[in-house]
Amino acid sequence: MDYLMGIDxxxxxxxxxxxxxxxNAVAGGSRPTEQFHPNEDQPEWTVxxxxxxxxxxxxxxxxxxxxxxxPRDIKAVAVTGMGMDGVPVDENGQWLYPFISWHxxxxxxxxxxxxxNIGADKVFxxxxxxxxxxxxxxxxxxxxxxxxxxxxxxxxxxxxEDFMNFMLCGRMATDYSMASCTLLFDQxxxxxxxxxxxxxxxxxxxxxxxxxxxxxxxxVHATAAAATxxxxxxxxxxxxxxxxxxxxxxxxxxxxxxxxVTGTWESVLTATEGPVLHPELREMxxxxxxxxxxxxxxxxxxxxxxxxxxxxxxxxxxxxREKAKERGGEEWDHLIRQAEKAPVGSHRVMFLPHMSAVGxxxxxxxxxxxxxxxxxxxxxxxxxxxxxxxxxYQFRDIVLAMESGLGINMxxxxxxxxxxxxELWMQNKADVVGxxxxxxxxxxxxxxxxxxxxxxxxxxxxxxxxxxxxVYKAGRVFDPDPENAARxxxxxxIYKQLYPxxxxxxxxxxxx
Numbered sequence: 292m293d294y295l296m297g298i299d300x301x302x303x304x305x306x307x308x309x310x311x312x313x314x315n316a317v318a319g320g321s322r323p324t325e326q327f328h329p330n331e332d333q334p335e336w337t338v339x340x341x342x343x344x345x346x347x348x349x350x351x352x353x354x355x356x357x358x359x360x361x362p363r364d365i366k367a368v369a370v371t372g373m374g375m376d377g378v379p380v381d382e383n384g385q386w387l388y389p390f391i392s393w394h395x396x397x398x399x400x401x402x403x404x405x406x407x408n409i410g411a412d413k414v415f416x417x418x419x420x421x422x423x424x425x426x427x428x429x430x431x432x433x434x435x436x437x438x439x440x441x442x443x444x445x446x447x448x449x450x451x452e453d454f455m456n457f458m459l460c461g462r463m464a465t466d467y468s469m470a471s472c473t474l475l476f477d478q479x480x481x482x483x484x485x486x487x488x489x490x491x492x493x494x495x496x497x498x499x500x501x502x503x504x505x506x507x508x509x510x511v512h513a514t515a516a517a518a519t520x521x522x523x524x525x526x527x528x529x530x531x532x533x534x535x536x537x538x539x540x541x542x543x544x545x546x547x548x549x550x551x552v553t554g555t556w557e558s559v560l561t562a563t564e565g566p567v568l569h570p571e572l573r574e575m576x577x578x579x580x581x582x583x584x585x586x587x588x589x590x591x592x593x594x595x596x597x598x599x600x601x602x603x604x605x606x607x608x609x610x611x612r613e614k615a616k617e618r619g620g621e622e623w624d625h626l627i628r629q630a631e632k633a634p635v636g637s638h639r640v641m642f643l644p645h646m647s648a649v650g651x652x653x654x655x656x657x658x659x660x661x662x663x664x665x666x667x668x669x670x671x672x673x674x675x676x677x678x679x680x681x682x683x684y685q686f687r688d689i690v691l692a693m694e695s696g697l698g699i700n701m702x703x704x705x706x707x708x709x710x711x712x713x714e715l716w717m718q719n720k721a722d723v724v725g726x727x728x729x730x731x732x733x734x735x736x737x738x739x740x741x742x743x744x745x746x747x748x749x750x751x752x753x754x755x756x757x758x759x760x761x762v763y764k765a766g767r768v769f770d771p772d773p774e775n776a777a778r779x780x781x782x783x784x785i786y787k788q789l790y791p792x793x794x795x796x797x798x799x800x801x802x803x
Contacts, residue, residue: 462527538582
């Protein structure tokens with residue numbers, strides 16, 4: 292039996308899953324990803340400990356391997372995970388400083404310097420990046436300014452997936468999708484940008500060789516074999532950025548297909564034949580990255596999503612919690628039943644989903660969330676449904692912006708992530724956007740995407756299409772209800788007025 296392993300380094304957990312060539316998970320292991328706050332004077336500073344990342348990942352791999360009759364059935368492994376967090380290592384590969392987490396705000400001064408001296412327009416025109424404080428290059432600048440002696444010892448700056456690959460096989464390299472996160476990559480050349488490197492003053496030697504996803508990097512060496520249980524000599528294949536890897540098993544590597552990944556964040560992603568670096572995409576907060584599918588790029592935009600439902604549950608879910616205790620079931624089951632009782636339009640209650648600001652297709656870090664249309668007859672079910680509707684109006688807004696910016700019509704919509712378990716949300720999304728939403732029968736699309744890249748790298752799949760044809764499993768399709776869709780067409784026009792109407796008020800409140 293031939294198996295493939297996908298290793299997923301996420302912000303919440305470190306996972307290792309083993310799949311057969313039809314995409315069925317046959318074994319797995321997981322460990323938590325632990326945040327650390329090492330500076331008492333700066334309690335908001337947040338890091339990942341390289342030792343914990345390595346030991347947690349190797350423990351997850353051991354768990355997965357131990358469930359197999361013959362570990363040599365694993366024909367290749369590939370790593371995926373979060374995008375921008377990196378670690379400096381010396382010439383012996385020893386880490387010199389923790390990973391600065393994407394949660395960490397310390398790089399705001401470097402962000403401001405970059406914005407003023409290089410500029411957001413220049414950044415996007417070369418690398419396709421919106422300018423965010425968490426971009427990798429800003430971490431390097433912070434080290435240069437605040438830990439110069441440590442950075443002087445560094446031989447490479449390894450992104451978190453590249454660090455794990457190095458620990459497995461001893462080779463330092465990165466893939467195009469991960470390099471796209473740094474501010475230092477040229478999307479047209481698919482190589483490091485001389486212009487960005489010169490403008491930033493960052494030493495090019497710190498940057499590893501950039502290669503296509505699916506490239507065989509090397510083999511699991513003896514030390515890694517002892518730590519993981521993987522057989523020595525197992526091929527290690529270059530994976531890629533997590534949400535882009537997740538596009539492979541559901542077919543989002545062809546233009547016209549949209550992947551909607553909804554959990555704490557919602558990301559809306561489509562594939563393009565080459566980088567589309569139009570200024571209007573930057574103005575709408577879109578990101579352009581190299582795809583893990585060879586010869587392709589992605590355009591995506593996203594915002595915080597389910598975190599707002601969690602806010603509602605935390606502060607307004609007391610009655611549902613009591614019902615769950617008395618009658619059984621999950622707290623969310625009772626909350627969703629309340630929302631299901633509310634009609635389309637939530638009895639005129641409407642929600643602006645900007646509780647964590649907004650990044651796409653409106654870019655405004657000072658915007659705030661809002662309920663409007665409240666009356667003394669509004670219920671908690673109306674408010675919860677209004678949050679779901681507001682998130683789906685925002686999804687429709689991103690889709691329409693993407694279609695306008697790319698000049699194409701989206702043909703298919705695929706949804707994955709934790710939200711697909713919420714039938715009300717999925718049906719409402721289809722009704723609001725007015726198009727069918729497919730929910731394939733796939734769990735853990737991200738590590739499966741990494742496993743597919745491992746299989747392509749060692750020739751077990753001919754290419755992305757061959758892999759998709761073998762692993763894809765159709766699930767449920769949520770078709771829009773024509774009557775509801777017509778009603779939402781009208782309500783969407785009202786929703787579009789919320790942000791401009793509240794912008795000045797929210798900016799004044801943000802300044803308080």
